[in-house]
Amino acid sequence: MLIRRNLPWNETHGYRIFGLRVGWWGWLCWLAVGSTWAAECPNISVLISGGSFPMGKETSVFQDTAPVHQVSLADFRIFQHEVTVTEFLAFANRQKLEFPFRKLLEEEARYKPCLPARGISWHLAQGYCQSRGGRLPTEAEWEYAATVNPRANHRKSLWPSGNEFPELYDGAMLEETEDEESEVESALALPSSFLNRDLVEVPQSFLGINGLHGMMGNVWEWVHDWYGPYVSVPQTNPQGPPEGFWKVLRGGSHQNVEHPALLDPTLRNQARPEQFFAHVGFRCAWSTL
Template sequence: MRRTTVLTAAIASLALMTGSGIAFGAGEKEKDMATIPGGEFTMGGNEHSDEPRHQVVLDSFLIDKFEVSNARFKEFMKATGHPAPAYWDDPRLSKPNQPVVGVSWHDATAFCKWEGKRLPTEAEWERAAKGPSGDNHYPWGHSLDPSKANYGQNVGRTEPVDAYPEGVNGFGLYNMAGNVFEWVSDWYDPHSYKRSNALNPQGADKGYNFANQGPVKVLRGGSWLAPETSLHTTHRFWNQPENNSYGVGLGFRCAKSAAPIVHADQAGRDAFIQALISMGIEKYPDALVSIEQALKADPSNKEYAATRDLIKKSLKK
């Protein structure tokens, strides 16, 4: 209990710092991307054994408001010579504003890199899908609403990437439930949540090898073919990264790390952050060394001084 309390206090202090010196910005404004603020949220849910609830802390990041469309992917193909994905000429799925489908994880990764972005991590995807409250069961709230997502073959095809405006979540993200499953960067392992880092988790070191078909990557968000249970913001699915089976429902969106705003007294703040991290794992002697370094860089900082007092009290217990 004591360790949990200290860790929570340290995380709260880090969050407060976004208003008192450390902040994150997107730099030049990114077209059609939403900024997701850094902080703590509860990842996972109660529906399946591979998604136990646990606390995660993320840095600020940006994520596409829309799934990558056929039009965007066509620009990529034209510029790079990348081959067309499966179902490229399928009339049900090939309109410019429909999401690109039939893409492998490698296709998605290559596209994001070409745009100067990357695939989101699984934790980032879920944080973005859950919205500002951080706990929505569906992107729009806690109750299933067929008018807010394309799933279960209710339509019989993908819909445009800006369809279902009623289902847009509080971050302004479209189709985080349904339309197409979305690749994320992480390897899938059914036990990875129990072993993952709390800070900016990157997923398992290697993917689970289902039926000796090869290790698998994570998919999120459900699709126009998948049942309603796949729409949960916590739902995890998977596929081999080179595979586009289920390709009529495989797409993606890109993400990007937010650039930190650098200030003159960076050394003091770096030491302060290290002190908070050491407090969170109850290494108080190390925390004291770090906070003294922070105060040396900025002797008049009241927050640093108050933190040193907390550390000294903890050392006396």
């Protein structure tokens, strides 16, 4: 029962909390409660204390993460997980937005309301964050939040999981059972300490340092900056180039879990701000000044 020990979500909300085996009615009751909780999946913002860190990486597959340069950041707040379909659709309905992935999101919102909103262009993402009084995180803020733990002497780790690449989630890891109830329970208890090959709801996405979910895998995330080469001089609260062709994407998606190099938190993916990808989402950030 390796998984069970690592399942805070399940332990908190699971129906075996008292070690009692309940029947179908119990299961349905739990499902109703669980669904209500999941439908909300509130997105709280986490305060990240500012500091200084070495941004970038000297050697990487795409060579654009060099040179490593010192960046100082002020305190900021960032969403604990990606914006969910429910949250984004509420915004889209208010604004009467039409976009290519709208139908897909509406369908997903019915069954899995806590899936990350995806197929969102940079412009829509920025619009959502502005409607919440925030903005998209800068590239530096994103990398800092994903790899630097301000409470651990601002040490930068290789991955949001620390210096070890997290284990991939495998369905076979769950307890094999012929009992249908247990099977359903196991499926719902996807652990957030493992990387998943599939798109998962935000509470189940990988939980990294600073208490942030989904900073690796699940969906790529838009950040505020235009794509451009790094400079070697130290910078304070960098905002990226004033203009450009591509916007930066960070974090990797569930499709990249087989290739750790693509889930590198320093890796800089890029896409046009008006493009829509089914594996690209976003989260918002706020300056605390």
